[in-house]
Amino acid sequence: MTDSWAAFGADLHLEPVGTGLRSGLTAALREAVRGGRLTPGTRLPSSRALAADLGVARNTVADAYAELVAEGWLTACQGSGTRVARRAVPRRADRAAAPARPVRTGPAYNLKPGSPDLSGFPRTAWLKAARKALTAAPDEAFGYGDPRGRVELRTVLAEYLARSRGVYTDPERVVICSGFVHGLALLGRVLRRRRVREVAVESYGLAPHTERLTEAGLRTPCLPLDGHGSRTGELAALRGAGAVLLTPAHQFPTGVPLHPDRRAAAVDWARSTGGLILEDDYDGEFRYDRQAVGALQGLDPERVVYLGTASKSLAPGLRIGWMVLPPGLVEEVAAAKGGGDWMTGVTEQLTLAEFIASGAYDRHVRSMRLRYRRRRDQLVTALAERAPGVEVSGIAAGLHAVLELPAGAERSVVQAAAFQGLALDGLARYRHPDAPAGRDALVIGYGSPTESAWAGTLDALCRVLP
Amino acid sequence: MTDSWAAFGADLHLEPVGTGLRSGLTAALREAVRGGRLTPGTRLPSSRALAADLGVARNTVADAYAELVAEGWLTACQGSGTRVARRAVPRRADRAAAPARPVRTGPAYNLKPGSPDLSGFPRTAWLKAARKALTAAPDEAFGYGDPRGRVELRTVLAEYLARSRGVYTDPERVVICSGFVHGLALLGRVLRRRRVREVAVESYGLAPHTERLTEAGLRTPCLPLDGHGSRTGELAALRGAGAVLLTPAHQFPTGVPLHPDRRAAAVDWARSTGGLILEDDYDGEFRYDRQAVGALQGLDPERVVYLGTASKSLAPGLRIGWMVLPPGLVEEVAAAKGGGDWMTGVTEQLTLAEFIASGAYDRHVRSMRLRYRRRRDQLVTALAERAPGVEVSGIAAGLHAVLELPAGAERSVVQAAAFQGLALDGLARYRHPDAPAGRDALVIGYGSPTESAWAGTLDALCRVLP
Numbered sequence: 001m002t003d004s005w006a007a008f009g010a011d012l013h014l015e016p017v018g019t020g021l022r023s024g025l026t027a028a029l030r031e032a033v034r035g036g037r038l039t040p041g042t043r044l045p046s047s048r049a050l051a052a053d054l055g056v057a058r059n060t061v062a063d064a065y066a067e068l069v070a071e072g073w074l075t076a077c078q079g080s081g082t083r084v085a086r087r088a089v090p091r092r093a094d095r096a097a098a099p100a101r102p103v104r105t106g107p108a109y110n111l112k113p114g115s116p117d118l119s120g121f122p123r124t125a126w127l128k129a130a131r132k133a134l135t136a137a138p139d140e141a142f143g144y145g146d147p148r149g150r151v152e153l154r155t156v157l158a159e160y161l162a163r164s165r166g167v168y169t170d171p172e173r174v175v176i177c178s179g180f181v182h183g184l185a186l187l188g189r190v191l192r193r194r195r196v197r198e199v200a201v202e203s204y205g206l207a208p209h210t211e212r213l214t215e216a217g218l219r220t221p222c223l224p225l226d227g228h229g230s231r232t233g234e235l236a237a238l239r240g241a242g243a244v245l246l247t248p249a250h251q252f253p254t255g256v257p258l259h260p261d262r263r264a265a266a267v268d269w270a271r272s273t274g275g276l277i278l279e280d281d282y283d284g285e286f287r288y289d290r291q292a293v294g295a296l297q298g299l300d301p302e303r304v305v306y307l308g309t310a311s312k313s314l315a316p317g318l319r320i321g322w323m324v325l326p327p328g329l330v331e332e333v334a335a336a337k338g339g340g341d342w343m344t345g346v347t348e349q350l351t352l353a354e355f356i357a358s359g360a361y362d363r364h365v366r367s368m369r370l371r372y373r374r375r376r377d378q379l380v381t382a383l384a385e386r387a388p389g390v391e392v393s394g395i396a397a398g399l400h401a402v403l404e405l406p407a408g409a410e411r412s413v414v415q416a417a418a419f420q421g422l423a424l425d426g427l428a429r430y431r432h433p434d435a436p437a438g439r440d441a442l443v444i445g446y447g448s449p450t451e452s453a454w455a456g457t458l459d460a461l462c463r464v465l466p
Numbered sequence: 467m468t469d470s471w472a473a474f475g476a477d478l479h480l481e482p483v484g485t486g487l488r489s490g491l492t493a494a495l496r497e498a499v500r501g502g503r504l505t506p507g508t509r510l511p512s513s514r515a516l517a518a519d520l521g522v523a524r525n526t527v528a529d530a531y532a533e534l535v536a537e538g539w540l541t542a543c544q545g546s547g548t549r550v551a552r553r554a555v556p557r558r559a560d561r562a563a564a565p566a567r568p569v570r571t572g573p574a575y576n577l578k579p580g581s582p583d584l585s586g587f588p589r590t591a592w593l594k595a596a597r598k599a600l601t602a603a604p605d606e607a608f609g610y611g612d613p614r615g616r617v618e619l620r621t622v623l624a625e626y627l628a629r630s631r632g633v634y635t636d637p638e639r640v641v642i643c644s645g646f647v648h649g650l651a652l653l654g655r656v657l658r659r660r661r662v663r664e665v666a667v668e669s670y671g672l673a674p675h676t677e678r679l680t681e682a683g684l685r686t687p688c689l690p691l692d693g694h695g696s697r698t699g700e701l702a703a704l705r706g707a708g709a710v711l712l713t714p715a716h717q718f719p720t721g722v723p724l725h726p727d728r729r730a731a732a733v734d735w736a737r738s739t740g741g742l743i744l745e746d747d748y749d750g751e752f753r754y755d756r757q758a759v760g761a762l763q764g765l766d767p768e769r770v771v772y773l774g775t776a777s778k779s780l781a782p783g784l785r786i787g788w789m790v791l792p793p794g795l796v797e798e799v800a801a802a803k804g805g806g807d808w809m810t811g812v813t814e815q816l817t818l819a820e821f822i823a824s825g826a827y828d829r830h831v832r833s834m835r836l837r838y839r840r841r842r843d844q845l846v847t848a849l850a851e852r853a854p855g856v857e858v859s860g861i862a863a864g865l866h867a868v869l870e871l872p873a874g875a876e877r878s879v880v881q882a883a884a885f886q887g888l889a890l891d892g893l894a895r896y897r898h899p900d901a902p903a904g905r906d907a908l909v910i911g912y913g914s915p916t917e918s919a920w921a922g923t924l925d926a927l928c929r930v931l932p
Binding site: 022023026027030034063067069070071072073075085114115118119121123126127130131134135139140141142143144145166168178257260263264267290291293294296298299315316317318319320343344345346347348351450 | 489535536634644723
């Protein structure tokens with residue numbers, strides 16, 4: 001026994017550990033090779049010698065050696081014993097070469113739109129629903145399952161959407177997805193396969209939405225927009241468009257509902273051209289001054305795809321959205337989901353189904369509606385007092401408001417806000433590249449702060465407004 | 467008041483209901499238009515007249531009319547009153563045109579590979595972990611979050627994979643996905659963007675895996691396979707291959723581990739050509755005769771992507787898998803996930819993290835390992851007694867076994883089984899289109915039946931074997 005081997009044993013702390021002597025020895029030897037303490041080509045002691053040195057059975061060492069030979073760390077050649085394999089030392093991870101991820105230090109105050117108040121997630125009620133749902137689920141629920149999603153959730157959603165949003169539906173038309181963007185990407189692929197080349201979008205909207213369509217190989221011309229919403233009467237002028245993406249209940253981000261004439265024009269266009277309307281109903285649950293306008297989909301379920309999401313009503317982290325499709329599209333969309341992958345987990349699907357069926361979803365929406373309504377009222381009141389030159393436009397709905405600024409002020413206000421640690425977006429950020437330059441405004445996501453952060457955030461906003 | 471209106475009111479059951487008189491009236495009117503009872507162009511009574519007829523306030527009717535005008539069901543023109551819009555009647559859903567989905571009547575007995583025993587899902591322990599995880603989670607966990615997945619899960623997985631599978635990792639290298647196929651599709655897209663044209667695959671494997679690569683625009687030449695696994699020494703002969711997909715611990719479906727020389731040859735090839743190895747460790751937790759061979763990834767973490775999944779160890783329905791990536795690939799794979807979509811829900815990620823951290827995952831794997839081991843032993847014993855001409859090949863591992871059949875018998879046995887209500891797969895089903903015809907065999911998924919169905923299923927298998 002050489003000194004080096006005694007050191008080796010000690011260095012590697014080869015004491016019996018909980019996971020078993022053999023596996024402990026194997027792990028220690030592997031780490032010694034990996035870490036470079038045992039260099040390539042090094043001849044190891046015989047199993048008999050090492051066993052004696054460590055006070056363990058010879059088979060224990062022989063098994064560890066065999067394991068490491070099988071994994072490729074060691075080589076065993078007749079006559080030359082066991083050696084460290086030449087190829088066994090991995091190149092060290094080059095930390096300098098790895099792209100440094102920016103350290104995320106969030107802003108002190110956040111009014112960027114797109115998120116509900118995450119502190120409002122109903123953890124207790126959700127867990128209660130999870131317990132009931134998982135206890136009742138059949139074994140097969142935990143398998144690969146239907147690419148459209150669990151029937152329990154599709155059934156409950158069909159009933160809920162008909163009741164709350166006037167959607168014409170049944171469970172066979174519903175496909176669960178991982179949020180609106182996922183649904184849109186699937187539809188983009190299906191439309192492209194149907195040889196659609198263009199999907200019209202609104203002049204103001206979210207760039208990631210347009211990008212998903214572009215990725216699917218679709219062009220995205222934009223429709224003009226005014227105080228009555230998108231000018232759907234001009235769809236016919238876009239001769240190449242096979243579909244149009246709209247936010248009829250509450251245009252994002254400008255905040256107006258689509259005028260009845262415009263709703264009608266969109267449906268007329270779809271019927272006369274065979275086109276499809278993609279209805280993004282991202283915040284349909286949240287209207288504060290009256291009952292929300294029902295879904296456009298109800299006007300023609302054969303020509304409108306309705307898309308909804310739990311991201312605003314509950315939490316984006318759930319990654320659950322839903323589509324209500326014309327029957328002729330269901331198979332294609334389900335197939336585009338990729339045969340069992342890209343699916344939402346069943347425990348979350350089953351839990352949401354129980355959460356809705358038990359009435360907890362309605363209660364949660366009502367409670368959050370009051371919370372957001374109060375915030376919107378406080379925003380309007382605060383602006384009237386502290387920034388009377390700034391007007392709130394758009395309807396009393398959703399999780400965001402548009403603040404009209406004096407011409408030319410948008411950029412400087414956004415910059416001043418950033419300087420004060422307040423994250424917010426200017427309206428220009430949402431403008432389609434082809435759309436004409438518009439008015440100066442801010443898009444304020446009053447849903448984003450947590451309840452405890454809200455008052456301070458509102459105060460910070462008032463400080464940066466002209 | 468005409469008779470028709472009295473009938474209309476009665477027919478529509480316009481009694482005040484829980485959701486409010488106005489919304490009940492709105493819904494009833496909407497349904498009357500949608501269902502065709504109120505035909506396009508029909509003039510509605512004045513709000514005053516209908517209010518009197520129904521015994522409600524005039525404003526209630528006026529509000530309902532306004533709502534339906536906003537939704538596009540009705541039109542209101544000065545001088546001509548309120549009429550049913552001409553475009554309001556949707557074409558009826560043509561049920562006959564909708565593709566009929568096959569009614570799923572599962573086989574009486576199921577030995578198809580690919581699923582664990584779903585009756586073994588640890589519901590109580592899972593719910594316990596969910597409660598602890600959701601109670602402890604910070605509010606921001608419920609937001610859109612990191613496309614790599616929650617840090618809690620990545621941290622716990624890094625520790626677990628190092629300990630149990632010899633994977634060289636840290637949380638920064640881990641990306642959570644929705645299962646192996648999702649991870650593979652993401653990698654296919656990243657490789658294609660890096661101008662890789664071909665990814666070599668094994669001669670026997672799952673067609674959906676190859677299809678995901680093909681969809682990404684990659685060719686998939688196959689490597690020859692023998693009793694020592696895939697002949698990775700021949701990778702150099704595939705000059706166009708920029709990556710290779712392997713199942714080193716337990717080749718799927720033939721059931722052999724990759725020979726140490728072949729492991730070494732794969733790593734040598736990757737180092738000398740700059741190629742990438744995609745290691746599919748789908749059932750690494752399940753080895754019955756000895757500790758499983760450690761992951762190939764440990765040999766060179768810069769050249770091997772390790773892919774694992776909860777689909778076999780827990781349940782496919784969770785839709786959770788993981789990749790351990792060379793650091794230089796992390797950003798690209800995270801970006802390919804699509805900026806916040808296609809993500810696994812946070813409640814399932816947080817629950818799995820707690821499930822592993824608490825030791826429940828190890829306990830569950832041990833318990834299922836005993837269950838599957840007992841089944842495999844029973845399978846071997848039953849075959850020795852009742853079908854002595856049929857030999858089990860491959861190592862004692864995983865959730866499936868290969869049963870060697872006399873030449874020419876495979877097809878007739880699969881057909882005979884189907885006739886008896888027993889679903890199983892022949893080996894030919896898994897052969898790459900370019901691979902030479904091979905031996906006759908069955909691929910038996912003994913993990914698939916529930917515990918109560920297992921004995922009967924084994925008996926059904928013995929009855930159809932030659």
